[in-house]
Amino acid sequence: MSQIPVLKNRFLDRSEAGRRLVEPLSRYGARPDVIVLGLPRGGVPVACEVASALQVRLDVLVVRKLGAPGHPEYAMGAIAGGGVQILNDDALRTFTVDRDAFAAVLDRETRELARREQAYRAGRPPLNLKDQVVILIDDGLATGASMLAAVEAVRRQGPARLVVAVPVAPPDTLEVLRNEVDEVVCPLVPERMVSVGYWYEAFPQTSDQEVVALMQQAGA
Secondary structure, three states: OOOOOOOOOOEOOHHHHHHHHHHHHHHHOOOOOEEEEEOOOOHHHHHHHHHHHHOOEEEEOOEEEEEEOOEEEEEEEEEEHHHEEEEOHHHHHHOOOOHHHHHHHHHHHHHHHHHHHHHHHOOOOOOOOOOOEEEEEOOOOOOOHHHHHHHHHHHOOOOOEEEEEOOEOOHHHHHHHHOOOOEEEOOEOOOOOOOOHHHEOOOOOOOHHHHHHHHHHOOO
């Protein structure tokens, strides 16, 4: 039976996790072609620290996990704007999700994605990422389904370079991402993930109001 990993080098909170990403991303500092995109909600406080320290632009990229019926913590896949849909075939087989149940989850999350995009963008025009260096940031990854959806959404716009930066993620998820993007930054790679929140001393849920306030603070 595998043991719960010892808590080494865990983060105080999302702000401190963001600061831990700054040094490995320092070569992107003060560049007009760089944009940091936080994945709401939890990735935005992390991204805000990085964008502020690097003195680059900050924005959000909304993605939604498709949680398995009865087991919402397990991702059947994820969606992002522009009709992007990434499916987790292993999860779909494990939970034997029928077509109607999947359609119900997809419809609910599509509506929530649209609501969040409207709330967070506050009338700003859609992102234009062509020929930009894009740094995608979340507060941590488990299966990586949401990040893969974000990667596909960005890639469709033709960025010059695509970087994924997260404070914590398991090695198998990072290996998948390395085959999809130009660079992956992750300072904490536990063999057994447990959960993203397990690696934080304080991990409260980030609210819509906090996301909006951080974006306003950053002048986005």
